[in-house]
Amino acid sequence: MGGGPVHEALAALELVDHHCHGVVTGALDRTAFESLLTEGDVRPGSGVSSFDTPVGIAVRRHCAPVLDLDRHAPADVYLARRAELGPDEVNRRFLAAARANVLCVDTGFAPQRVTAPAELAVAAGAVAHEVVRLETVAESVAARGVEPDGYADAFRAAVLDAVRRPGVVAVKSVAAYRTGFGLDPGRPSAAEVTTAARGWSARGGRLDDPVLVRELLWTAVDLGLPLQLHTGFGDNDIRLHRADPALLTDWLHAVAGAIPVLLLHCWPYQRQAGYLAAVFENVYLDVGLTLHHVGPVRARAVLAEALEIAPFRKLLYSSDAYGLAEFYGLGALAFRRGLGDLLQERVDADELGLPDALRMARWAGADNARRVYRLSDGH
Incomplete structure (x- = not known):
């Protein structure tokens, strides 16, 4: 890590990792x-x-x-x-190295056995909260064989049950994977939802109907909790051109001010995400797993583009670590180094006062997430 008081402050800061996953426990x-x-x-x-x-x-x-x-x-x-x-010691070392004292864990993606939030909390010496993935809830409702005209009510009831679990602080959607963001921004009618549910019931499979995805997003608005949205790159299941968060603009106008909307990961659309955070009061962003995939050397460049016009109160930290505990340690390192380099350079050029830089570092590393998710200090 580079030198300077901003780097020192970030090195000492306990992070809030506002979006992450479990890690594998087997060899x-x-x-x-x-x-x-x-x-x-x-x-x-x-x-x-x-x-x-x-x-x-x-x-x-x-x-x-x-x-x-x-x-x-x-x-x-x-x-x-x-x-x-062994897996337990490896996981403990990397979770400890990350020095995140709050973890917000997406529990909706588990193609293999990974740690639950409570297990992560023990390994990290942290407090863990849960993020409910809405598509997983919808698919569990469909798997029970609900009638199409009862789907909307059953889905909403199931979501309410899920978010009432202790420790739930947010919901998440992977609409970027399923349909992309080029959706009609309006709330679908009850008749449209029933027709779409009938079609989904007949063909089966995962939730990828545009009408039902719209219903899912509007249900999130009704809940009043922060909504995390995967944007930008992921595995080859995604169609990257449909995951540009700028495609959400009309929907963001429709829900303006209703709930915090958190744009996750974003690359290569970090500039578009920064723009949306600048012009919509309720939009926030991170650069998530981008940082460990580009590595510490390029982290500064990605963060610089994300923050070209975005308010500093809108950037959050996440590792999006999944599977490998290394991603917890590497993501935190890349974030601390990249943001430290960016802010310290501006201080050294007398373009930013040191007190402002230190405040911005605390905001991005922890305080912004605490505010959005209404977390108490350290929790």
Whole structure:
């Protein structure tokens, strides 16, 4: 990490990670590890390795020392040491290294066994809250065989039950994956929802009907809780051009001021997200998993673009760590270094006062999230 008082303040700051996931608890061979290291496909024998990517290089550089290895340890050496320590110790070390004392955990994506919020809290020495994924709730309702004309009421009842669980602080949608954001911004009628539910019931599968996704988003508005929205890149299931948050503009006009809307990840649309945060009072953003995928060297550039015009009160920190505990440690490192470099450079150029820079660092690292999610200090 660079020098200067801003870097020192960020190094000492306990973060609020406002969007993250569980980590695996079982042993990982090389193929399994590499599959979690990338948003793409892993094809053993192809000659293409996830270790030969910016995030793979960053793991070998910055995560190896956490496991008592030399910087730039070879991949096989890294994985052997990881196996020697065992999953519990590896997870504990990286969660501790992140030094986030509050975790807001999306529990809706679990294609394999990962830690629950309470387990993460113990490993990190943190307080963990839950973020309810709305598509998961809708699909559980459909799986029970609800009649199409009862779908809307059943979905709303199930969502209310979910958000009343202790520790729930927000809801999330992955509409970017399912339909993209080029949706009619209006609330669908009851007849439209029934017709769409009938079609979904007949064909089965995951929720990808535009009318039902609109109903889901408007249900989130009615709840009054903060709504997290995946935007920008993800795995190859997404159609990136449909995940541009600027496509949400008409919907954001329709729901202006109703609930906080948090745009997650955003790359390569961090400038569009920054614009939306600048012009809509209730819109916030992070750059999430972008930071560990680009690595600490490029983190500053991504944050600089996100903050070109966005209010400093609108940027939050998240790791979006999933599967690999390394992403908790690497995401926090990249955020601290990138934001520290950005703010310290402006202080050194006398474009920003040091007290302002220190306040902005605290806002982005913790205070903005506490305000949006109505968390008490440290909780």
